[in-house]
Amino acid sequence: KKRTVTRIEKKSYPDSIYMDAAKIFQGIHIEKNKDRNLVRYGDNSESPMMAFKDEHSRRVSYELAFSALKYQDLLEEILLDSKAYPCYSIPDELSSLLVVMLYDLQDRKFQKRKIFAKEEIVAEVQEIGHYLYSYKTKLAAALARCRIKYDALSIEYFVPETIRKQEQRASALPVWFWINTFKISLEDVIRDLEMKGFKKVESVSDFDHYTYTVDQHCHDVLVFPSSLKEELPNLDLFADCKLVLQ
DSSP states (O other), rough: OOOOOOOOOOOOOOOOOHHHHHHHHHHHHHHHHTTOOOOOOOOOSSOOOOOOOSSSHHHHHHHHHHHHTTTHHHHHHHHTTOOOOOOOTTTTGGHHHHHHHHHHHHHHOOOOOOOTTTOOOOHHHHHHHHHHHHHHHHHHHHHHHHHTTTOSSSSSGSEEEEEEEHHHHHHHOOOEEEEEEETOOHHHHHHHHTTTTTTEEESSGGTTTTTEESSSSSSTTEEGGGGGGGGGGGHHHHHHSEEEOO
16 A cells, blocks of 8 residues: 655754754864864863754754764864865854855755755854855865775764664663654544554554554554654654654
């Protein structure tokens, strides 16, 4: 049966997401020795007040910030090797934004970012975005040199081994969703999933790809295979908040 599931493509974010991710990164980035010629991030002694637009914005901002953190060493090396840094028109306080947006730029294969309709434009994001895009060829070449230098097939090679193992364990875990009983019942959720070709099984040990089970202890919680983590949010049930990610 045909399912209303689509693959998520890499795309840019609204300006506010980049700013929030940069604020998070500013507080969690790894400090380097001051005597080394590395990227300077300015003062981060005070934790910024974060006011996210909604839960989705909060989650995406943290995901972007921690993705940049995983590849901080690589991103800094790319900036230095490409001569995109230092840039005297960009103060140290915007270095976090520079690194976060560079991670996103390489994640989009150095394609130009999309401007969202009716989004609030942030001048700093626009400035950094245009600056990085003007260096896209040199940045891509610097990334290629890093991969050759370290014999890396992909940037995942640059993730520290401890984090890589943690991610491997986490990626294998099933995905839990609460049923929003203010909007839909368990019976209606099951009916909708079955219409889309999903099969209910007894336990996680019976998982195949398009399968799910009801949690043994919480009957308003459904469990899905980890392989569906990227696809599930595109179903109508999730878009309408009838199922909520745990």
